[in-house]
Amino acid sequence: MTPQANRDAASAPTGDGAMSSGVFPLVVDRVSKSYDVDGKIVPVIGDLSLSLDKGEIVSIVGPSGCGKTTLLNTLCGLIAPDAGRIRWYGRELAGQPQNVGYMLQKDLLLPWRTALGNVMLGLEIRGVAAAEAQDRSRAMLDRLGLHGFADHYPSTLSGGMRQRVALARTLVNEPAVLLFDEPFASLDFQNKLLIEGDTARLVREGGRSLLLITHDIEEAVSLADRVIVLSKRPTGVKAVYDIDLGGDRTDMMAARDSDNFSGYVRQIWADLDVVLQ
Numbered sequence: 001m002t003p004q005a006n007r008d009a010a011s012a013p014t015g016d017g018a019m020s021s022g023v024f025p026l027v028v029d030r031v032s033k034s035y036d037v038d039g040k041i042v043p044v045i046g047d048l049s050l051s052l053d054k055g056e057i058v059s060i061v062g063p064s065g066c067g068k069t070t071l072l073n074t075l076c077g078l079i080a081p082d083a084g085r086i087r088w089y090g091r092e093l094a095g096q097p098q099n100v101g102y103m104l105q106k107d108l109l110l111p112w113r114t115a116l117g118n119v120m121l122g123l124e125i126r127g128v129a130a131a132e133a134q135d136r137s138r139a140m141l142d143r144l145g146l147h148g149f150a151d152h153y154p155s156t157l158s159g160g161m162r163q164r165v166a167l168a169r170t171l172v173n174e175p176a177v178l179l180f181d182e183p184f185a186s187l188d189f190q191n192k193l194l195i196e197g198d199t200a201r202l203v204r205e206g207g208r209s210l211l212l213i214t215h216d217i218e219e220a221v222s223l224a225d226r227v228i229v230l231s232k233r234p235t236g237v238k239a240v241y242d243i244d245l246g247g248d249r250t251d252m253m254a255a256r257d258s259d260n261f262s263g264y265v266r267q268i269w270a271d272l273d274v275v276l277q
């Protein structure tokens, strides 16, 4: 339950992220980023390092507005950092990373396409034959409990179902790494637990890696192998926790019932140092 030394614990043990198990999917090495707001330089990310190993789920929590989305946007090549290096599978980021799936707070489903049509979109763009794209998309909707809803339009689905369709749309492309920016934030507790469990199952079964940004400390702890706590702006790594809950890490209720669970939550809450304003 003791946090590890900050930068070293969050980042790879060697400069290239090479371990005996192979090359890390993602290594962020001393990245910084400022915005120019009307001629005033606002530092947002300051000297931040972290890594994501194969098959690992890492949660990132941090104070509101500290720069989490900015960090995610730099990782996927939408924003260039001012300094530092981002390496995907040992290679310097150039353009957008391959084989990476995203999920954001808004589901961004196309309203004129059915659930099935939305899930198929990525496969269609990649030129997968229509019959195969349809079979794979239907199977993924089934695995996420949406059997019977394939032909529904997004406007006729609940918020929880829509996020499931968005999750299916992301996973059907079989990305090796997933980058999530608070995708479950607007869901009610039951739907959140269910979709977190499905996410854990599908990510772990597939040997994928997940970097999950979340405001929800319980979500962060119950899903992850490691939680990285970020500091206020300019943000950096404040603390890192290896999460040891034992048991089945795809069962979100069991994770919350674990003896260690509330200790991690309390400690991370204290690290966040949230004050009423």
Ligand SMILES: Nc1ncnc2c1ncn2[C@@H]1O[C@H](COP(=O)(O)OP(=O)(O)OP(=O)(O)O)[C@@H](O)[C@H]1O
Pocket (backbone or CB within 6 Å): 035, 036, 037, 044, 062, 063, 064, 065, 066, 067, 068, 069, 070, 071
């Ligand atoms: N394009 C931009 N230009 C100028 N400032 C920006 C820009 N995008 C974000 N910011 C500022 O940078 C800071 C970090 O924003 P960011 O959205 O990355 O934070 P966040 O941690 O994701 O916030 P939240 O917890 O609300 O999701 C904020 O102060 C924000 O106002």
Ligand SMILES: [Mg+2]
Pocket (backbone or CB within 6 Å): 068, 069, 070, 181
């Ligand atoms: Mg954000």
